[in-house]
Amino acid sequence: MEESRADLGEEAPEGADPTHTPPPVPPGRVAPVLVPRWVQLVLLPLSIVGAFLLLKAAGHVLLLFTIAGLIALLLNPLVTLVQRLRIPRGPAVAIVMASVVALLTGVGFLLADPISDQASALQREIPGYVDDANDALADLQDWLDRRGFDVEIKQEGETALQTIGERLTGGAGEVVGFTREALQRLVExxxxxxxIIVLAIYMLxxxxxxxxxxxxxxxxxDGTPEDDFPTRVQASLFGYVxxxxxxxxxxxxxxxLMLYVLGSFGIFPEGKTYAVAFGAWFGIAELIPYIGPAVGGFPPVLIAALSDNPxxxxxxxxxxxxxxxxxxHVVAPNVFGSALQLNPLLVIFALLLGGEIAGFIGAFIALPLAAIVRETVVYVHRHIRFQKWDLPAAAPPPPEPEPSGVPCPECGEPVPRGATECPACGTELGDDESAVAASATAPG
Structure with a gap:
């Protein structure tokens, strides 16, 4: 403990408060521990392997955080917009989340009734389509039998059609109930x-x-929004979605509209009746790139093939x-011109990789993540340069020594600078300018 000035016999400075305690002296800065290079080389691969094992073990948790992060990135511009009204960030997040939930709920109520009614009516019509297809198979079987073709297609066709009908109507008259497994899946x-909602709120x-x-x-x-990494990632994701x-x-x-028009002209009349349901399904299927149109058009084509006019x-x-x-050729280039900006091969690779890692959810979020990865690569490539691993160049040859004098015009031997005569043959050279002029005529 430090002794005071009175204890040491020293007098306090004139005008100083004797009861005033001087401010404590800040402790000296402790030098950081230096990690040797060999330790860094050992820790780097171990850290990479450890991070990989951790992410692999936390696959489900990582998926939840990824989905929540994407939602937060999408809603962050709306939160920033609400904050411009002088509302703190916490209440702004609550306002945005409540508005989004209310909007989705309202849209769901508006679309639920017409879509569900048409889907239920379509489901009730499936057995009739199966019966019509069975009658067509029976006629085809009779035609083959009359002409002596020993081919049995009626029984196999009826079995296949019956299976399809059961799948489309929910399974052979079974009532779908909340079994223990279904209830467990619902709770999970x-x-x-x-x-996901809680994580997205905290991230916001x-x-x-x-x-x-x-x-x-x-x-x-460079300080502009166009060159700010979080802003660019957010804009890329928001533009894609x-x-x-x-x-x-x-x-x-x-x-x-296409199915409604075709049904009005007598081509596939069910298309006019169930245009809303088919259109909604086709729009949802378009979330799957490349195979979306085939998935969206499969139900009406299948129903038309099972009808009385295949x-x-x-x-x-x-x-x-x-x-x-x-x-x-028209819609996709104009809509996705500045949204995705990925090579089709990379899109397919992202979809397959996402589906392999996390199934349908992984394939669904693969393209937004691919857009973020692309923006990251572009930004890093713009702002980072790696030092080249070139081999050291050969040392340049030493410069040739300058001549110690000028050659003698008579014998050609070098004459020291400033000499008036050649030391070899005794020829008089005169001053320096004369010697330089004479050297121009010296023998080579």
């Missing part, structure tokens, strides 16, 4: 949805801090093919 899905609340951490990790930009929603809406509406299926195939061409 509800808990996962609640966790701490969005500024998360953005600051990301900016500290990545190389700094907005483009995908608009694309699905356009294609679903087009498919519904030739309608051919017209539907032609119509959906034309719609797909319109989609690929």
């Amino acid at each position: 899905a509800s808990i996962a949805l609640i966790l 609340i701490y969005g500024d801090r998360i953005g600051a951490i990301v900016r500290a990790v990545f190389p700094p930009g 907005r483009g995908q929603f608009l694309f699905s809406l356009i294609m679903g509406t087009s498919a519904g 030739f309608d299926a051919v017209w539907l195939i032609i119509a959906f093919t034309a719609l797909q061409q319109l989609e690929g």
Whole structure:
């Protein structure tokens, strides 16, 4: 403990308060521990392996955080917009989340009744389509039998059609109930949805801090929003999702109108009756790139093939093919021109990889994640340069020594600078300028 000035016999400075305690002296800065290079070389691969094993073990948790992060990135611009009204970030997050839930609920109520009514009516018509197809198979079997063809297609066809009908109507008259497994799946899905919402809310609340951490990790930009990494990632994701929603809406509406028009002209009359249900399904199927049109057009084509006029299926195939061409050459280039910006091979690879890792959910979020990865690669390539691993160049040859003098005009031997005569032959050279002029005529 330090002794006071009075204890040491020293007098306090004149005018100083004797009761005043001087501020404590800050402790000296402790030098950081230096980690040798060999330790770094050992820890780096171990850290990579450990991170890989941790992420592999936490696959389900990582999926929840990924989905929540995507939702937070999509809603963050809306939170920022609400904050401009001088509302703190916490209440702004609550307002945005409540508005989104209310909007989705309202849209669900508006679309639920017409879609469910048409889907239920269509489901009730499935047995009639199966019976018509069975009658067509029976006629074909009679035609083959009359001409002596020993081919049995009626029994196998009826079995296949019966299986398809049972699948489409929910299974051989069985009542779907909340069994223990179904209830368990429902509870797990509800808990996962609640966790995703809670994680997204926390990510939105701490969005500024998360953005600051990301900016500290990545190389700094030029200060503009166009060169800010979190802003670019958010804009890329938001643009992709907005483009995908608009694309699905356009294609679903087009498919519904197409079926309605064909049904009005007598081609596949069920298309006019169930245009809303078929259009909604086609729009949802468009969320799956490349195979979305085939998935969306399969139900009406199948129903047309099972109807009493199976030739309608051919017209539907032609119509959906034309719609797909319109989609690929007109709609998709204009909608996704600035949204995805990925090579088709990378899109297919992302879909397959996402489906392999996390099934349908992985394939569903694969393209937004691919858009984020692309933006990251572009930003890093712009702001980071790696030192080249070139081999050291050979040392340049030493410069040739300058001549010690000028050559003698008579004998050619070098004469020291400033000499008036050649030391070898005794020829008089005169001053330096004369010697230089004489050297020009010296023998080579």
